[in-house]
Amino acid sequence: MKLIKLEKVVKIYKFGENEVKALDSITVEIDRGEFVCVMGPSGSGKSTFMNIVGCLDTPTSGKYYLEGIDVSTMNAEELAEIRNKKIGFIFQQFNLLPRAKAWENVELPLIYAGINSKERKNKALEMLNKVGLLERAEYFPRQLSGGEQQRVAIARALVNNPSILLADEPTGNLDSKSSIEIMQIFKKLNEEEGLTTIVVTHEPDIAAFGKRQIRFLDGKIISDTG
Amino acid sequence: MILVTSIINIAFRAIKANFMRSFLATLGIIIGVGAVVTMVAIGSGAREKISSQISSLGSNLIVVLPGATTQGGIRIGAGQQTLTMLDAEAIQKECTNIVAVAPAIFGTAQVVFGNQNWSTAIYGTTSEMLVVREWELVSGRFLSEQDIKNGTKVAVIGQTVSEKLFGELDPIGKIIRIKKIPFEVVGLLDKKGQSLTGHDQDDIIYIPISTAQRNLFGHILPGRVRVIYAKAESLESLPEAVEQIKALLRQRHRIQPGQEDDFTVMDLTQMLKTAEEAAKTLSILLGTIASVSLVVGGIGIMNIMLVSVTERTREIGIRMAVGAKPKDIRLQFLIESTFLTMVGGTLGLAVGVLASFIISSVMDWPVKISIFSAFLAFGFSGVVGVFFGFYPAYKASTLNPIDALRYE
Numbered sequence: 349m350k351l352i353k354l355e356k357v358v359k360i361y362k363f364g365e366n367e368v369k370a371l372d373s374i375t376v377e378i379d380r381g382e383f384v385c386v387m388g389p390s391g392s393g394k395s396t397f398m399n400i401v402g403c404l405d406t407p408t409s410g411k412y413y414l415e416g417i418d419v420s421t422m423n424a425e426e427l428a429e430i431r432n433k434k435i436g437f438i439f440q441q442f443n444l445l446p447r448a449k450a451w452e453n454v455e456l457p458l459i460y461a462g463i464n465s466k467e468r469k470n471k472a473l474e475m476l477n478k479v480g481l482l483e484r485a486e487y488f489p490r491q492l493s494g495g496e497q498q499r500v501a502i503a504r505a506l507v508n509n510p511s512i513l514l515a516d517e518p519t520g521n522l523d524s525k526s527s528i529e530i531m532q533i534f535k536k537l538n539e540e541e542g543l544t545t546i547v548v549t550h551e552p553d554i555a556a557f558g559k560r561q562i563r564f565l566d567g568k569i570i571s572d573t574g
Numbered sequence: 575m576i577l578v579t580s581i582i583n584i585a586f587r588a589i590k591a592n593f594m595r596s597f598l599a600t601l602g603i604i605i606g607v608g609a610v611v612t613m614v615a616i617g618s619g620a621r622e623k624i625s626s627q628i629s630s631l632g633s634n635l636i637v638v639l640p641g642a643t644t645q646g647g648i649r650i651g652a653g654q655q656t657l658t659m660l661d662a663e664a665i666q667k668e669c670t671n672i673v674a675v676a677p678a679i680f681g682t683a684q685v686v687f688g689n690q691n692w693s694t695a696i697y698g699t700t701s702e703m704l705v706v707r708e709w710e711l712v713s714g715r716f717l718s719e720q721d722i723k724n725g726t727k728v729a730v731i732g733q734t735v736s737e738k739l740f741g742e743l744d745p746i747g748k749i750i751r752i753k754k755i756p757f758e759v760v761g762l763l764d765k766k767g768q769s770l771t772g773h774d775q776d777d778i779i780y781i782p783i784s785t786a787q788r789n790l791f792g793h794i795l796p797g798r799v800r801v802i803y804a805k806a807e808s809l810e811s812l813p814e815a816v817e818q819i820k821a822l823l824r825q826r827h828r829i830q831p832g833q834e835d836d837f838t839v840m841d842l843t844q845m846l847k848t849a850e851e852a853a854k855t856l857s858i859l860l861g862t863i864a865s866v867s868l869v870v871g872g873i874g875i876m877n878i879m880l881v882s883v884t885e886r887t888r889e890i891g892i893r894m895a896v897g898a899k900p901k902d903i904r905l906q907f908l909i910e911s912t913f914l915t916m917v918g919g920t921l922g923l924a925v926g927v928l929a930s931f932i933i934s935s936v937m938d939w940p941v942k943i944s945i946f947s948a949f950l951a952f953g954f955s956g957v958v959g960v961f962f963g964f965y966p967a968y969k970a971s972t973l974n975p976i977d978a979l980r981y982e
């Protein structure tokens with residue numbers, strides 16, 4: 349059984365009269381331990397794909413099986429639970445809570461997993477240590493550099509032991525040095541812990557970190573090295 | 575299961591982060607609860623005052639006055655001297671529901687002691703008056719039957735008179751002059767306070783009715799009285815006692831059927847009971863009006879919560895992305911609004927108690943803070959918090975995580 353299996357997934361956005369077919373019958377399988385890079389021009393459907401894989405959104409039609417379970421028909425409560433337990437999402441804009449300290453941002457998924465506060469803090473600090481930011485635990489996001497903020501976001505994505513790590517242009521707002529650092533963290537996690545990782549990127553040298561490249565165009569997969 | 579304490583923590587931090595705005599939102603509730611507590615305190619105070627009137631008047635008191643009372647309540651022929659001592663005696667003897675009767679004549683006169691002088695109400699009455707009015711003596715004795723029979727020049731004085739004439743001195747045994755006639759003070763009455771109409775009941779002197787007629791109020795025909803106080807056995811027997819007195823007096827005054835009474839019988843206790851009911855209605859009315867301001871305060875909270883939801887759309891998106899369920903988000907905002915209204919309720923309670931005391935001391939209005947109204951206001955503000963917090967909380971919980979994350 350594959351970790352991720354999409355069958356003829358279609359996503360249509362409607363606004364007024366207009367319809368946009370952001371995903372046009374995508375069928376793809378991704379296995380445990382893969383490191384996939386998703387590429388393609390702007391508007392080709394990469395983010396839409398990631399959102400559906402990350403259970404932030406549901407397909408208009410088609411099926412999505414995560415660990416063999418059909419999640420394409422789940423309701424908001426069930427999807428929230430999947431996101432909490434199985435998915436670690438990383439965004440281009442970091443999406444940290446500005447008024448929460450680094451470790452408080454990291455513990456966020458654990459709050460909704462019902463973990464008590466002592467254990468939460470321990471785990472959060474452990475994750476910050478893993479991304480090399482233990483000494484920044486008490487900092488607020490605005491006191492951190494872009495690269496550091498993204499590492500906090502990675503720690504948050506990892507804290508509840510997800511099955512998949514999803515990153516939508518994680519280096520889009522970073523300089524090349526920080527970008528490499530971030531990608532090296534992903535690579536290490538994938539190689540040492542076998543964490544399934546999907547990264548969206550525009551840059552070929554970032555995409556080179558992946559073991560498999562999927563290319564999108566107009567909502568379709570036009571090439572797949574896997 | 576998500577830990578509720580964690581959610582409470584999140585809600586508190588949000589309030590702290592927007593302290594000024596939270597406080598302003600709470601202000602509506604503070605004013606609303608404050609108004610309810612104050613208004614109910616004013617209403618209850620009025621009731622309390624009337625109740626104490628009833629007991630200070632003497633319970634189950636009936637007052638008989640000369641002259642008829644028309645439907646409109648206007649007394650005609652009040653100056654007529656249609657009531658007599660013998661009427662009073664007859665009421666005492668024949669009306670089975672009456673336990674005591676005290677006739678009286680009265681007027682105002684100048685009273686002098688040493689170089690102090692004071693104008694006060696002089697009542698000539700009988701020894702029964704003390705029982706009828708349920709009045710206590712602080713010292714000395716009341717008028718005796720002997721005093722009435724012999725027309726002795728003795729006086730029993732009220733607290734106000736004692737203060738004005740004697741100050742700190744003990745009035746018992748002192749000689750005062752009423753219209754220049756010397757009287758010995760034999761008794762000092764206990765304090766009764768103000769009557770319903772606001773006049774000072776302690777500004778009074780009782781002397782024997784015979785003495786009053788002979789020496790002070792010569793214009794009143796001998797044997798005539800200006801008022802008869804009668805005390806009924808019980809509250810229940812009051813209406814019957816009133817009817818008995820009316821029938822007796824009509825018979826004694828030879829009033830033909832169809833002819834008007836030449837006297838008026840007033841059941842003051844009943845009147846006060848009616849006034850008490852009116853005050854109760856007043857306090858309910860005031861409370862209701864104040865409740866409206868509480869609702870308005872609740873709408874203020876809702877307004878702020880809606881702004882807060884919009885402003886924190888991105889935060890909601892982040893929380894949802896990492897696994898917050900719609901019900902977790904709902905709970906967070908509900909706790910926030912309920913906490914705000916509860917704090918508002920507590921502060922409002924304090925404001926209401928303070929305002930009540932200020933009103934009672936500045937405007938000299940009796941106020942009574944009821945525990946019940948306090949709890950009601952507090953509980954109600956909690957309900958307002960949940961009720962007006964629900965819509966914004968619901969709105970937040972139905973946000974789509976992607977749209978929420980994209981929100982700028």
Ligand SMILES: Nc1ncnc2c1ncn2[C@@H]1O[C@H](COP(=O)(O)OP(=O)(O)OP(=O)(O)O)[C@@H](O)[C@H]1O
Nearest residue numbers: 361362363368370389390391392393394395396397
């Ligand atoms: N919420 C939405 N409403 C309407 N149309 C949308 C919405 N989200 C995406 N689209 C449309 O769907 C298409 C695919 O968008 P998507 O964000 O997946 O592209 P992308 O490959 O991630 O592009 P980029 O590289 O610029 O991030 C685009 O044409 C876009 O306009």
Ligand SMILES: [Mg+2]
Nearest residue numbers: 394395396516
């Ligand atoms: Mg995109």
